[in-house]
Amino acid sequence: MSLPNFLQGFEIADKKSLDCYNDIGLPTKKNENWHYLDMARVLSKQVYQKQLNDNHKSDNLFDAIKISVVNGNIGSVDNLPEGISITVGDGKFSDELINEKKHPLLLLNNSVAGDFINIDISQDIKQLIHIDYYNNAPNVAFLPKVVIRIASGKTASIIETFNSGKDCSVFCNSLTEIFVEEEAKLLQYKIQQDMGQSKHIAYTKAYVQKESFYEQNFACFNNEVTRNEVEVDILGTDANAEVRGVYIGKNKSVIDNTIRINHLASDCESQQLFKGVLNDRAQGIFQGKIYVDKEAQKTDGYQMHRSILLSDDAQVCGKPELEIYADDVKCSHGSSTGEINPEQLFYLTARGINENLARNLLLQAFLNEVFDNIENDIVRKYLQKNTIKTMETIL
Amino acid sequence: MDLLNIENLHARVDNPDGQEILKGLNLTIKKGEIHAIMGPNGTGKSTLTKILAGSDEYEITQGSVNYNGEDLLEKEAHERANEGIFLAFQYPVEIPGIATSTFLRHALNAKLRHNEKEEIDNLEFIKLLRQKAKTLKISDEMLKRPVNVGFSGGEKKRMETLQMSILDPHLGLLDETDSGLDIDALRTVAEGVNYIHSKEKGFLIITHYQRLLDYIKPDFVHIMVGGKIIKTGDYKLAIELEEKGYQAYGV
Ligand SMILES: Nc1ncnc2c1ncn2[C@@H]1O[C@H](COP(=O)(O)OP(=O)(O)OP(=O)(O)O)[C@@H](O)[C@H]1O
Ligand SMILES: [Mg+2]
Numbered sequence: 051m052s053l054p055n056f057l058q059g060f061e062i063a064d065k066k067s068l069d070c071y072n073d074i075g076l077p078t079k080k081n082e083n084w085h086y087l088d089m090a091r092v093l094s095k096q097v098y099q100k101q102l103n104d105n106h107k108s109d110n111l112f113d114a115i116k117i118s119v120v121n122g123n124i125g126s127v128d129n130l131p132e133g134i135s136i137t138v139g140d141g142k143f144s145d146e147l148i149n150e151k152k153h154p155l156l157l158l159n160n161s162v163a164g165d166f167i168n169i170d171i172s173q174d175i176k177q178l179i180h181i182d183y184y185n186n187a188p189n190v191a192f193l194p195k196v197v198i199r200i201a202s203g204k205t206a207s208i209i210e211t212f213n214s215g216k217d218c219s220v221f222c223n224s225l226t227e228i229f230v231e232e233e234a235k236l237l238q239y240k241i242q243q244d245m246g247q248s249k250h251i252a253y254t255k256a257y258v259q260k261e262s263f264y265e266q267n268f269a270c271f272n273n274e275v276t277r278n279e280v281e282v283d284i285l286g287t288d289a290n291a292e293v294r295g296v297y298i299g300k301n302k303s304v305i306d307n308t309i310r311i312n313h314l315a316s317d318c319e320s321q322q323l324f325k326g327v328l329n330d331r332a333q334g335i336f337q338g339k340i341y342v343d344k345e346a347q348k349t350d351g352y353q354m355h356r357s358i359l360l361s362d363d364a365q366v367c368g369k370p371e372l373e374i375y376a377d378d379v380k381c382s383h384g385s386s387t388g389e390i391n392p393e394q395l396f397y398l399t400a401r402g403i404n405e406n407l408a409r410n411l412l413l414q415a416f417l418n419e420v421f422d423n424i425e426n427d428i429v430r431k432y433l434q435k436n437t438i439k440t441m442e443t444i445l
Numbered sequence: 446m447d448l449l450n451i452e453n454l455h456a457r458v459d460n461p462d463g464q465e466i467l468k469g470l471n472l473t474i475k476k477g478e479i480h481a482i483m484g485p486n487g488t489g490k491s492t493l494t495k496i497l498a499g500s501d502e503y504e505i506t507q508g509s510v511n512y513n514g515e516d517l518l519e520k521e522a523h524e525r526a527n528e529g530i531f532l533a534f535q536y537p538v539e540i541p542g543i544a545t546s547t548f549l550r551h552a553l554n555a556k557l558r559h560n561e562k563e564e565i566d567n568l569e570f571i572k573l574l575r576q577k578a579k580t581l582k583i584s585d586e587m588l589k590r591p592v593n594v595g596f597s598g599g600e601k602k603r604m605e606t607l608q609m610s611i612l613d614p615h616l617g618l619l620d621e622t623d624s625g626l627d628i629d630a631l632r633t634v635a636e637g638v639n640y641i642h643s644k645e646k647g648f649l650i651i652t653h654y655q656r657l658l659d660y661i662k663p664d665f666v667h668i669m670v671g672g673k674i675i676k677t678g679d680y681k682l683a684i685e686l687e688e689k690g691y692q693a694y695g696v
Contacts, residue, residue, distance in 0.1 A: 394540050398540075399523045400500075400534075401549075401612070402552050402559070402612070405522075411551070412543070419541075
């Protein structure tokens, strides 16, 4: 048994996962969950390698508890405040996640040897926790493994940023498992801004207990291929899960958001809100599902996906899905694809604002509906600033 | 000197089966003059103002428009605005997600930049905005809202007037700015126009009612029917129309 050809230089950690992966292989369009994104094709063109660390230093943008991961190599973490433990090295995903899902990229992540980042939160943590992924080696592969636990009643926020040097081709296959205990609150932000030739595949699984709150806010600024998959199991009553995202794409970018929220207990709420702007031949994919178990009465589920296309060749596809087995629920979903409103554009230009700035302002306004939900001021402003910058490059 | 000179303007809706709307329109506005256009619904009054402001909804098939001696139709909408043309829209559009004050600051700074002047800083701008808003009885709360979102009909018209007074245009095109205004607001809007009016500036005021013209005295009143101006007179023409309607003009 060996690792697939496109991954070089890695050791095998889990033979069983690898066997299973090799049985299934990379997903193609025939796989329902990957209907719009043919991973086998995406990964057929190039070989990616395990690379060495580098002395890259970056600013602490968010004044955070910071973990640096350079070319897949995790740096040391010191000066931790009380109430949080971060260990790097051994770790384990739940059996349920690896063995039952039979998800090829989860299996691949688990097959490959690599350090875990284990984050245990036992007190309220005011500072942001920042995992800063940065790559500057050519054709780098990295397969992050992150496990986050937050204790009952505690609150914390975690941000992951993905950046790469110019012309740096990247394969990232990230796997994150999150345990949100009763009455806890975990806010998660993920910002993909490789801006270049990166294949970014991420899977997040969150288990949300009674009266707790979990949210993920994802932003993708014009990367080549991005798949952000999130599955949330709401396991206790009166809990709330929100998964939101913003994406901006140009050239031939592909951005796939695949979200599944499983309501397994009663009286819970969930929200999925995604907005995207696409130019050139970029493609947006949104597969959102709300699953409501027969036990999950009084579920309130909401799902919305809106996109603006700036070119005739850009496209969005996907499917919203509701699967409901309880009878007393409130679920809604919707989607829309449109252009910049010409009347609004004329109103702005008739006031002296040039057309490029006017478009930029209108698109920011469109995406701000998502950012307005972000509690953390520093993160929200950072995202808004990057949106303006990215928009200037795609307009 | 002519501020605006429109000659034999023909325009149609810019789509494959778009009908002709302006059918040979002539109009000259000299500096310092106030002109009013009256005319039945659907005769092309708003179309005219939108064309002057640079809308790309329409295709010009014949004729010319000169503004300050330059070919206006060559210029893009934002250039026209920055060179002093202001259209107070008949139906101001709502723009969720952009705060009124942010929008207006961008607009004012665009104009300042265009005229090679220094941009206004944020604090100074807010002061200016508050002061102008107060005279138009627009609350701070309204300024914080997104552009025109949730405004009543009359509030939208007052907001157009506020924008005009901040951008201080050379040629103001007011498309039914009086419609939907209460008596007090009508007076305030008229005061706004009279306040910025000077011998360098011109106004084109479109209205269905003589009432507004009681407050803003026009030098000329034109009747527009079927995409062109068919009669020009002075203030008395407005009074006559108010009494008799457009029947005498074959409408
Ligand atoms: N973009 C467009 N597409 C199709 N028809 C149009 C368009 N713009 C204007 N029209 C038509 O052209 C005619 C003139 O419209 P316009 O809005 O200029 O009239 P108006 O004189 O301002 O009327 P009112 O007094 O009702 O405001 C109308 O019949 C209108 O339906
Ligand atoms: Mg009109």
